[in-house]
Amino acid sequence: MDIKILGSAAGGGFPQWNCACRNCVGVRNGTIRAEPRTQLQLALRLPTSGWLLVNASPDLRAQILSSPALSPKELPRESPIAAIVLTSADVDSVAGLLHLREFQPLQIYATPSVRRILAEENRIFRVLNRSNPPAVWQDIKLDNWLALPDVDSSAKEAELCCRAISLGGSYPDYVSESLRKSLPPEEAVIGLTFLQGGKKMFFAPSIPSQSDLWKTAAHSSDLCFMDGTFWTDDELIHVGGSSKTAREIGHIPLGGPGGLFEKFGPAGGGRRVLIHINNTNPILDEDSLEHAEALRRGWQIARDGMEFHL
Numbered sequence: 422m423d424i425k426i427l428g429s430a431a432g433g434g435f436p437q438w439n440c441a442c443r444n445c446v447g448v449r450n451g452t453i454r455a456e457p458r459t460q461l462q463l464a465l466r467l468p469t470s471g472w473l474l475v476n477a478s479p480d481l482r483a484q485i486l487s488s489p490a491l492s493p494k495e496l497p498r499e500s501p502i503a504a505i506v507l508t509s510a511d512v513d514s515v516a517g518l519l520h521l522r523e524f525q526p527l528q529i530y531a532t533p534s535v536r537r538i539l540a541e542e543n544r545i546f547r548v549l550n551r552s553n554p555p556a557v558w559q560d561i562k563l564d565n566w567l568a569l570p571d572v573d574s575s576a577k578e579a580e581l582c583c584r585a586i587s588l589g590g591s592y593p594d595y596v597s598e599s600l601r602k603s604l605p606p607e608e609a610v611i612g613l614t615f616l617q618g619g620k621k622m623f624f625a626p627s628i629p630s631q632s633d634l635w636k637t638a639a640h641s642s643d644l645c646f647m648d649g650t651f652w653t654d655d656e657l658i659h660v661g662g663s664s665k666t667a668r669e670i671g672h673i674p675l676g677g678p679g680g681l682f683e684k685f686g687p688a689g690g691g692r693r694v695l696i697h698i699n700n701t702n703p704i705l706d707e708d709s710l711e712h713a714e715a716l717r718r719g720w721q722i723a724r725d726g727m728e729f730h731l
C-alpha cells in the first residue's frame with residue numbers, strides 16, 4: 422500500500438490566515454522551529470493505476486499541483502484521480518470536491534447520510550454531475566468490507582478494500598435541523614481501515630472522546646493515522662479562538678487524563694502517526710516539550726509530503 426500525506430493540518434492550515442496564536446506568529450516570523458502545513462489530505466495508490474483520495478481538502482488544488490504522481494498524463498483531461506472516500510460531511514473533508522468539478526468522472530464513496538447532506542441539501546455539489554459520465558456516488562455500509570475501484574477493469578479481484586466503522590461523532594452545524602433528525606447518528610463520522618496485501622492502515626482524523634469504538638481497528642493496524650488536532654481540552658479557549666473545548670467539538674485531546682495517548686496505551690505494534698494537527702497545538706513547535714513527549718511515546722507527527730509504504 423502506497424500512501425501520500427498531501428496535507429497534515431486541521432481546518433485553517435498552519436499558519437491559519439486570521440490567527441495570531443504563538444505558533445502561527447512563530448512560523449510566519451521564523452521565531453519557532455516549525456513547518457507550515459496545508460489542510461489534511463491523504464492519497465492512496467490504487468493497485469494497478471490511479472489514485473484514491475481520502476477526503477477532499479479545501480487545499481486540494483494546490484496539493485494536486487505539487488504532486489507529480491497526480492498530474493494528468495493524456496489529452497484532453499485524464500486525471501489519475503479515480504475516486505474519493507469521505508469520512509464525514511465536515512467542510513474540511515468535502516470542500517475540495519469543488520476543485521474536482523472540471524468534467525472529471527469520479528466515484529465518490531460516502532455513508533448514505535453524508536451523500537444526502539451533499540447531494541440533496543447543498544446544491545453547489547451538483548457541479549460534479551456535469552462530467553460525462555457524471556460522478557457516481559457509492560454507499561458505504563458500516564462494518565462491511567468494500568472493494569475499491571480499479572481503473573484496470575481486467576483485475577479479477579479487488580486488491581484494495583476498505584471497511585468503515587462509526588466513531589460516534591455528530592453531523593456538522595451547517596446541516597439543517599430537519600435533515601439532521603432523519604439521519605442515523607452512527608453515519609456522521611467514520612474511521613476507515615484499508616486492507617491491501619495483508620497489511621492494514623487505519624484512518625481516523627476526528628475522534629470524539631466519548632467513544633472508544635476506534636480502539637480495536639487502531640490497535641490491529643500496521644499503520645494508523647490518528648486525530649492529533651489538540652493537545653489540551655481548552656486549547657482554543659486559551660487562544661480566544663472559541664468558547665468550546667476540544668471534546669465539545671468532537672476531538673479527544675492528546676494529553677492529560679483520558680486523552681488519546683493515555684487511551685491508546687502501549688497496545689498495538691504498528692506505526693502511529695498524528696494527523697489533522699490544529700495550528701494551536703504545541704507539538705508543531707519542534708522545540709516544545711509536547712513535541713518531545715509525542716515522539717517519546719512512539720508517535721510520529723505528520724508533515725506535508727510524507728510517504729508511507731506497507
Ligand SMILES: [Zn+2]
Pocket residue numbers: 436437440441442443444445446700701
Ligand atoms: Zn494559530
